[in-house]
Amino acid sequence: MAIETQPERAQGAGGGLPAEGGGGRPWWARPAIHTAIVGAVVGYLLGHALGDYLTGATGAANQYPNVPLSDSEDWPIVLGYTLAIIGWLAGLGVFNDILRQMVGRPISGNGRAHQNSGLARFFRYELDHKVVGIQYLVGMIIYFCTAGLLAMAMRTELLSPVNHVFTSQVYIEIVGEHGTMMMMLMTSVIVGPFGNYLVPIMIGSKRVAFPRIEALSFWLTPMAFLILLSGFMLGGFPFGWTGYAPLSIQATVGADSYAVAFGLMGVSVALAGFNIIVTVICYRAPGMRWGRLPMFVWSMVSTSFLFVLAAPVLFAGMYMLIMDRTAQTAFFEDSLGGSSYLYENVFWFFGHPEVYILALPGFGIVSELIPVFCRKPLFAYKVAGAGMIGVSLLSFFVWQHHLFDSGINPDMRPLFMVTTELISIPTGFIYLVALGTFWKAKIRFRVPMLFCIAMYFNFLIGGISGVYLSDVPADTTEHGSFFVMAHFHYTIMGGLIFAFMAGIYYWLPKMTGIKLNEKLGLWHFWIMFIAFNSTFLPLFAVGDAGQPRRVFEYATNLQGLNDWVSISSYFLGFSILLFVINFVWSTVIVREREVGNPWQSRGLEWQVSSPPPADNFDQIPVVLSSPYDYGVKDAQPVADLHPPAGVVTAAIMSADAARVEA
Numbered sequence: 001m002a003i004e005t006q007p008e009r010a011q012g013a014g015g016g017l018p019a020e021g022g023g024g025r026p027w028w029a030r031p032a033i034h035t036a037i038v039g040a041v042v043g044y045l046l047g048h049a050l051g052d053y054l055t056g057a058t059g060a061a062n063q064y065p066n067v068p069l070s071d072s073e074d075w076p077i078v079l080g081y082t083l084a085i086i087g088w089l090a091g092l093g094v095f096n097d098i099l100r101q102m103v104g105r106p107i108s109g110n111g112r113a114h115q116n117s118g119l120a121r122f123f124r125y126e127l128d129h130k131v132v133g134i135q136y137l138v139g140m141i142i143y144f145c146t147a148g149l150l151a152m153a154m155r156t157e158l159l160s161p162v163n164h165v166f167t168s169q170v171y172i173e174i175v176g177e178h179g180t181m182m183m184m185l186m187t188s189v190i191v192g193p194f195g196n197y198l199v200p201i202m203i204g205s206k207r208v209a210f211p212r213i214e215a216l217s218f219w220l221t222p223m224a225f226l227i228l229l230s231g232f233m234l235g236g237f238p239f240g241w242t243g244y245a246p247l248s249i250q251a252t253v254g255a256d257s258y259a260v261a262f263g264l265m266g267v268s269v270a271l272a273g274f275n276i277i278v279t280v281i282c283y284r285a286p287g288m289r290w291g292r293l294p295m296f297v298w299s300m301v302s303t304s305f306l307f308v309l310a311a312p313v314l315f316a317g318m319y320m321l322i323m324d325r326t327a328q329t330a331f332f333e334d335s336l337g338g339s340s341y342l343y344e345n346v347f348w349f350f351g352h353p354e355v356y357i358l359a360l361p362g363f364g365i366v367s368e369l370i371p372v373f374c375r376k377p378l379f380a381y382k383v384a385g386a387g388m389i390g391v392s393l394l395s396f397f398v399w400q401h402h403l404f405d406s407g408i409n410p411d412m413r414p415l416f417m418v419t420t421e422l423i424s425i426p427t428g429f430i431y432l433v434a435l436g437t438f439w440k441a442k443i444r445f446r447v448p449m450l451f452c453i454a455m456y457f458n459f460l461i462g463g464i465s466g467v468y469l470s471d472v473p474a475d476t477t478e479h480g481s482f483f484v485m486a487h488f489h490y491t492i493m494g495g496l497i498f499a500f501m502a503g504i505y506y507w508l509p510k511m512t513g514i515k516l517n518e519k520l521g522l523w524h525f526w527i528m529f530i531a532f533n534s535t536f537l538p539l540f541a542v543g544d545a546g547q548p549r550r551v552f553e554y555a556t557n558l559q560g561l562n563d564w565v566s567i568s569s570y571f572l573g574f575s576i577l578l579f580v581i582n583f584v585w586s587t588v589i590v591r592e593r594e595v596g597n598p599w600q601s602r603g604l605e606w607q608v609s610s611p612p613p614a615d616n617f618d619q620i621p622v623v624l625s626s627p628y629d630y631g632v633k634d635a636q637p638v639a640d641l642h643p644p645a646g647v648v649t650a651a652i653m654s655a656d657a658a659r660v661e662a
């Protein structure tokens with residue numbers, strides 16, 4: 001029943017509910033990023049002081065000798081981070097409306113919606129999904145580049161097997177920060193910017209279901225990023241991105257930054273996923289049946305289900321780790337009756353679905369874009385949808401393939417070998433659909449399409465090398481080596497990040513009304529594609545030759561290959577720099593307007609102006625046909641943007657009435 005409706009009256013301008021009001025206060029006193037920073041700093045100092053007091057670190061007698069405040073050093077850090085997060089959110093004004101409602105006062109901002117203009121809104125807790133999308137876009141580029149620079153530091157160290165740039169301690173810190181930053185933040189690199197910005201418009205809605213939750217999911221990411229980075233000031237953590245116990249319990253205070261930051265991201269993605277699922281279920285325009293849903297939206301829904309199902313497990317694992325480190329609980333501490341093997345299982349029960357949280361959005365982007373540049377309908381639409389759902393479901397049944405060499409009951413190996421290899425089938429669906437769409441197509445090789453084709457190429461190498469790792473005999477040899485590292489960089493960077501780039505070149509004109517420079521885009525693409533393969537392909541051989549992950553010394557006979565890889569990685573870094581230059585040059589300096597539909601796309605998002613109006617649509621559209629009917633004779637337009645009032649209102653009123661009663 002709810003499918004065909006959208007509650008018109010709840011639609012504030014700007015697609016969402018109005019932001020936190022100013023109430024006539026000067027800009028510096030109005031909640032925004034500057035008050036958030038103040039809140040975070042004050043919160044941290046308060047929390048740290050409270051921790052010192054509780055653990056008697058201030059010299060005052062330990063007030064609570066019976067409470068196992070085992071490790072005094074961790075409590076001040078953990079309480080500092082916790083109150084810093086609360087201070088950050090309070091400074092942003094996240095709690096204002098909740099508190100207002102609790103005391104019966106009206107929520108803020110009534111009648112203020114149209115003030116959502118100007119750059120200032122991007123530095124505030126804003127409730128317009130388009131603003132949140134742009135905030136995520138800029139945030140993700142900053143996080144990705146920071147983690148990328150750390151990778152180049154690692155490659156600089158590996159230029160020589162014996163001469164060192166860093167100490168072994170600092171090297172393992174950099175490895176841990178790079179891996180964790182990428183794995184925790186890139187979970188949202190596509191869902192964040194494109195999911196939040198485009199999904200409502202693609203389904204014909206003026207807003208998301210939970211604008212406050214959506215905005216909150218973004219504002220947790222800078223905090224997670226900063227807390228993780230602050231680990232460098234606390235001596236870092238020596239256990240990579242996986243945080244295996246007991247090392248992660250015994251490690252010094254830097255490990256607290258890992259556990260708090262990763263746990264916080266678990267909250268952020270669970271919130272983001274919840275909002276997207278409810279938005280797609282409840283806010284589709286009349287005619288936007290599940291069988292007409294754009295492939296990108298399918299990928300956002302399937303990824304969001306992985307978010308809400310897997311992220312709470314991550315949060316629980318990080319919470320238990322923090323408790324083991326501070327209050328000496330014994331969840332993962334073998335010597336106290338806990339189990340470090342339990343940690344591995346809890347971590348990977350999240351960790352493997354996470355790799356599909358990183359793959360599915362990429363599948364969604366390429367499946368969405370190839371019909372546009374092939375000028376043909378998407379081949380076997382339903383098979384593509386089945387592929388995404390199949391991958392999402394199976395991703396929960398394979399996690400012990402990460403434990404083939406670390407504690408699994410040997411009798412379970414065959415089962416997890418089979419379930420892991422089964423995933424190749426729905427993944428293959430995504431490729432079959434692509435082959436069918438490419439077949440006899442007049443392909444337009446524009447920059448977004450080049451990135452799509454490269455994504456298919458890279459992910460294929462990643463997928464095939466994954467089959468080796470899913471086989472116990474081969475995995476016993478490759479486990480812990482650079483072969484594994486090459487495999488997941490082909491699937492994650494080669495897949496997700498190449499798809500992300502395709503998405504930026506394709507949708508930035510929609511999101512900003514500005515097109516990225518095509519020439520620079522072509523340079524960016526070719527250098528990135530060649531440098532990427534030149535960096536990671538040799539690592540399969542280096543791994544096969546036995547070079548282990550996470551150590552900075554290796555067999556001297558492998559120096560040649562390592563040097564080749566390091567120099568290639570600098571070119572890869574340069575290609576990302578070219579992208580950043582193009583991004584800044586096009587959007588800040590040149591600002592060449594692109595108001596129309598540069599790709600002649602049938603997508604609903606391209607039927608409105610670029611950028612879209614504050615409300616996304618003047619009125620709720622009626623969807624008439626599939627977004628992929630390219631080259632179809634007498635194809636209907638994808639939607640009627642100005643349907644006669646009767647058509648929509650009737651549907652809305654009937655559903656709306658039901659909603660009020662509910």
Ligand SMILES: [Cu+2]
Nearest residue numbers: 352399401402
């Ligand atoms: Cu896995």
